[in-house]
Amino acid sequence: MKPFIKLSLCIAIGTLSFISPSDKKSTSGQRLKPDADNGGITLPQGFSAVTVTEESGKARHIVVNSNGDIFIKLSALKGGKGILLLRDKNNDGKADETQAFGDYIGTGIAISNGYLYTSSNQDVYRYKLVNGIPDEASKQTIVKGLPDKGQHESKSIALDGAGNLYVTVGAPSNVCQEKDRQKGSMGIDPCPLLEQHGGIWQFKADKLNQSQADGVRYATGLRNVVGLDWNKQTGELYAMQHGRDMFAAYFPELYPLPNGDDLPSEEFLLVKKGSDFGWPYCYYDHLQAKKLLNPEYGGDAKAIGRCAGKDLPIMGFPGHWAPNGLLIYSGNQFPERYKNGAFIAFHGSWNRGAKNQAGYLVAFVPLGKDGKPTGKYEVFANGFAGTDTPSPGGAKSRPMGLAQGPDGSLYITDSQKGKVWRVMYQK
Template sequence: MRRLFLTALTAALTVSAAGAQGVPAPRPIPPGEPPATVTATRNEPTPLEFTADKLSRLKVPAGFELKVMATGLGNARSLLVMSDGGIYLTRMKQSDLWYLKDVNGDGQIEALERKRVAQNLGTAHAMAVKDGKMYVAGEKNIWVMDMAKDGTMSVPRVFATGFPDAGQHGARGMHWGPDGYLYAAFGSPNNDAPTPNPEDATLLRISPDGKSREVYSRGLRHTIGFGWHPVTGVLYGWDQGSDWHGDNIPPEEMNVLERGKNYGWPFCYGDKQPDPYVNVSGIPGQITKAEYCAGTVGSVLNNTAHAAAIDMTFYTASQFPAEYKNSAFVAFRGSWNRSEPSGYYIGHVAFDANNQPTGVTPFVSGFVYQDGDVWKQFGRVAGVAQYTDGSLLFTDDQSGVLYRVLYTGGQ
């Protein structure tokens, strides 16, 4: 009898020791949620080539004038303006980098004033310049090149690599931060499901030598346009919400991006609102979606769903009226999955006297319109940048147009 007791005790201790050594515990069962039904629409406005007669369709605020600076640029995406008036342009589909400069000062950039300075940069998008070197971010790599005075580049070399697969979000955002580190945004590879790669749907902070990096902010589906406010130094970013969740959710959102914070994607949107159309099973731990969202950071400003914010720049010049200084301009590329299209404009983000964002309104609009029962568009705005004279530049990556907005209404 005693022998049977010792045998049972030994078996029990063996099982207990095995559990202590890491036998996997059962995965928590997620809490249930009520059913949610979504009505979604695929509505891609008919694309049209830009022609000069369409310029009259575009609207700018009173006192401003819109001009075409260049055409025939192909898939014109991001812009970077140098102090001497040189303009660098990435073309994502062509994976190359161009240098444009209005040498004769006539307000036009003709064919002889353009040159390709780098190529074979896979899905080249964002650019950043530091200490005479150009950095270009693509899907899996960030390249670095030495810059010459005439705008040409050395042979590209890899600065950092091994970034996540892009999936449906290949456009990268990138800027050197005031702390001397390189910040680069990498979107989610899918619409609304968490992934095992910790660098998906994040803003990364990369060391100046490119050899190490950390996740600075996470839970960002696709934050391409971001930057530091010129007065407060606060880092703002515009995030694109998930698709196929209806006409009005989730909104496009402007966030204050902080180190170590979670901004909720894919389970939450806007001001910590649970997304009813995302499966709760992906949430870590046995908590509800509402409990998870309560631990995330909410947006500071929202805009119409699916408008697709793709770039942002702060305005620091004096060519525009004083109320525009230290405000922001955002390129909303435009929707393809909303019954009434959203986006297709350059938006203006106003800031109050305390340098807090108060709202976003169209600044350059008219690219999309309804012709009978058919929606049409002749421009997908992409890059936006401040020019050397204080005017505003932006690109259309569909027809390859570079636009320029000037204030002519008097101070």
């Protein structure tokens, strides 16, 4: 097994070594001392948080192994590496050692059947976990050559435990216009991007060197999905759709402020094989609870037209909140009402009025046994931005990835500097 590059907590590259799993104590049943200020975030009564690390890098998605080890994907290389392993050796909830590997960036990361799966913006790899450590010599390419056009290029992944891998392929466009993001430019009909983009593809989780043509287009009509997870209770795929941009700027007569900032909706989707959610022709309006025709295709903020047959979300959120993380909670630590519900990390907006930026929070949606919402969404964690008038550049932190620990704790990553919170419920 090739060793990892070992780093100190300030991520300065040091000597080559690996952490022995014998150094890791079990956190099961351990009552951790939370930070006095919960790491700077607000949580519901009974919940608290400990800061796992302050600055891991530009963190994206996260997964936690059964022994408590934390793996994080980065959107920018740090010390030439794009994947981090954090380990808590003294069982205080804070990372004591950090290791790095992988010379690529990306978003997707997951663990299944003894393998760590990760993605770049074009490929999906897996590493055999040997005593909890990914063996770099065992790296295998599962999917290769996925399209990367530099916009909505991240490849989020999910596994269903039945041998299938799901990969998002975003559309390199706002709404498939003749001239992308140009006011007055009409939409192309039919949209040629849908042949290789704007959907979720299903692959075999253990078959090597698959191309996009080897996969199954599981769902289509999806502009950009970053948050993706598999619901173990219902056995179905869930996703968070980023709605299109520029309504208020391009069509102020149809979408006057303030509603123009809240449209189109960010969509919480229950994804079935063959689902078509309508992009680029359609968008969802949570204020009217309708899927409507985009103006570039003849819409007037009221017309449904060809969108009548498109699949609807199970919930709509205000526009431009940027849902980048999704977790269906299956743990037992949190109160029963959270069981099998959905946590969503909203990265925060840029495409809203300067004084009306929003998002920068983690929401919770209660789900029933049928996998559908049983109530409205709730703000679960807030205060990440550190200001009441956040902006992407001025936000102190921006929630990005979500993961569940073996004890049922909820982990949240920040994409600004890579702060990681571990949220706990302690009676």
